[in-house]
Amino acid sequence: MCSDTKKVSIKRADFKENYKEIHDIRDAVYIVGQNCPYDEEFDGHDENSEHFLATVGESVVGYCRLRMVGRKAKMERFAVYERWRGKGVGRLLVKHLLALLEERKVADKYLHAQVRVKRFYQQLGFKERGGPFWEAGIEHVAMYHE
Numbered sequence: 001m002c003s004d005t006k007k008v009s010i011k012r013a014d015f016k017e018n019y020k021e022i023h024d025i026r027d028a029v030y031i032v033g034q035n036c037p038y039d040e041e042f043d044g045h046d047e048n049s050e051h052f053l054a055t056v057g058e059s060v061v062g063y064c065r066l067r068m069v070g071r072k073a074k075m076e077r078f079a080v081y082e083r084w085r086g087k088g089v090g091r092l093l094v095k096h097l098l099a100l101l102e103e104r105k106v107a108d109k110y111l112h113a114q115v116r117v118k119r120f121y122q123q124l125g126f127k128e129r130g131g132p133f134w135e136a137g138i139e140h141v142a143m144y145h146e
Helices: 003-007 019-032 089-103 115-122
Strands: 008-013 050-056 059-069 072-080 109-114 126-135 138-145
Touching: 003 008, 008 059, 008 089, 019 050, 019 059, 019 072, 050 089, 059 089, 072 089, 089 109, 089 115, 109 115, 109 126, 115 126, 115 138
Parallel strands: 072 109
Antiparallel strands: 008 050, 050 059, 059 072, 109 138, 126 138
8 A cells, every 4th residue: 555545535425515526536437437338327326325535635536336235235436536546545445335334234245346456356355256247348246245
C-alpha cells in the first residue's frame, strides 16, 4: 500500500446530493474507460443502494456501491480514477465495506469481479464460485467473502 492512502478517507455519500461526483467517476471508469453501456452502468438500483466515496481533501479518487439483494450484500461498482490506481484506494474501499458489513452482522457478502482483477479480490479473502459469465460485455466471476 502506498503512503498516499494515508490521505484517503472513505465517507458515505447521498446519491442525490453527490450525483455529480458519483456520475463522473462511474462515467470515466466504466462508460468511457471500459465502454460499458450507460443503461447497464446506471441500472436503476442507485436509489436503493448505499454509496461511498474515497476522497483526498475535497477530491474524489474512488467510489463503490453497496446493495442488499435479499439477505445478501452485493458490493458493486468499485471505481478508482486512473491516476490513483495501484495506490491502495480500491483495497481501502473493499475493507471499509467488509468492516461495515461485519458490524451489521451480514454473513453473505459477494461481488461480481471482472476476471482480469479477480486476484485482487482473492487477496482480500474472496473466493470464486461458479464459472465465468458476461456482464456489460466484460467477463466476470462471482466471488464470495465468508
